[in-house]
Amino acid sequence: MSDRKTLFRNVKRLVVKLGTRVITVRDNALNAERIEGIADDVAALRGRGVEAAVVTSGAIGAGMGRLGLSARPKAIPELQAAAAVGQSLLMNAYKLAFRRRDLTVGQILLTADDLRDRARYVNARNTLEALFRFNAVPIVNENDSVAVDELLDIRVGDNDTLSAYVANLVRADLLVLFSDVDGLYSGDPRRDSDARLIPVVDRITPDLLALAGGSGSDVGVGGMRTKLRAAQIVTTAGGMMVIADGASVSLLDLLDGQETGTVFLPRPGRLTDRKRWIAFAPARKGAVVVDDGAARAIGQDGKSLLPSGIVEVRGTFDAGEIIDVRRGQETVARGLARYSSDEVEKIRGLKSSQIAPALGHPGDDEVIHRDDMVVL
Structure with a gap:
């Protein structure tokens, strides 16, 4: 046009x-x-x-x-x-x-x-x-x-x-x-x-x-x-x-x-x-790196980010802060983290049933819910 x-x-x-x-x-x-x-x-x-x-x-x-x-x-x-x-x-x-x-x-x-x-x-x-x-x-x-x-x-x-x-x-x-x-x-x-x-x-x-x-x-x-x-x-x-x-x-x-x-x-x-606001708030403090399957589920299927798809945690952040979701060096999404960086480090790569034992208390299935995430 x-x-x-x-x-x-x-x-x-x-x-x-x-x-x-x-x-x-x-x-x-x-x-x-x-x-x-x-x-x-x-x-x-x-x-x-x-x-x-x-x-x-x-x-x-x-x-x-x-x-x-x-x-x-x-x-x-x-x-x-x-x-x-x-x-x-x-x-x-x-x-x-x-x-x-x-x-x-x-x-x-x-x-x-x-x-x-x-x-x-x-x-x-x-x-x-x-x-x-x-x-x-x-x-x-x-x-x-x-x-x-x-x-x-x-x-x-x-x-x-x-x-x-x-x-x-x-x-x-x-x-x-x-x-x-x-x-x-x-x-x-x-x-x-x-x-x-x-x-x-x-x-x-x-x-x-x-x-x-x-x-x-x-x-x-x-x-x-x-x-x-x-x-x-x-x-x-x-x-x-x-x-x-x-x-x-x-x-x-x-x-x-x-x-x-x-x-x-x-x-x-x-x-x-x-x-x-989620997509472009300045000065994000951290990021998670995901595997190809998680990147595809987020970008193509509109799914939430689960711990099982996370392979690395970068930076330090608290629950409720905006973080980047990366595949390698590429930022594929941004969203509000439901866990702190320390907690994500404990549960990354785990299935939902393994979250509570790893944390020592019940927790959400999602690290970032799709309603709190923007695909870039």
């Missing part, structure tokens, strides 16, 4: 992510013209009955500009200070732009803990839904002024992943990543004159991930890997994603069918809210 207008005709809610290089110009000043353009698009979409949330980068960059910093700070307190200054500048720019179009904005600052903890996840979702009911536009960013873990691992495009989480939180039909790259290419267009834009991706394969290179690559390539990660999150949940040039493409033209950038098609079916 390559007709973009047909593909997007039923979009009723979208998330748009604006990269730092889209909303800042020289010396890290905010690109007021682009922010005004986004406000125009969101207002016009509202008139069509389409809701939009904005995930914005640029807080650290804007703060650097206001503080007169020519190079990105390396110390965590200085990075957080730049983020604190820049966040207020960002929100003021969005507030003024949207107010000129009679729209109210609401600021949402998230950390990994808000996405990892189920209660906080639900609270964030409810807050975003309330903003939509009040006809306000959510403006979302990572809370870089307090989130030390995130700052220690900042890479180009890490707000790509945040925007995918937000798309899942609000059950968006479409995620649009506006960036300084205009899509996914068959090679690095800066080095390969034969590299071609890939207009449609229906499945993210290992070969496709290899095109993006590693996270240690330079700006364009490193950023593409996080964009593909975002695409995995969104499309697995049943949504669509587009990577497009943030300097020249408008949301209106995109939804009206402009053939630009790369569109990632959804997997069949849509995950429930709870299974979206």
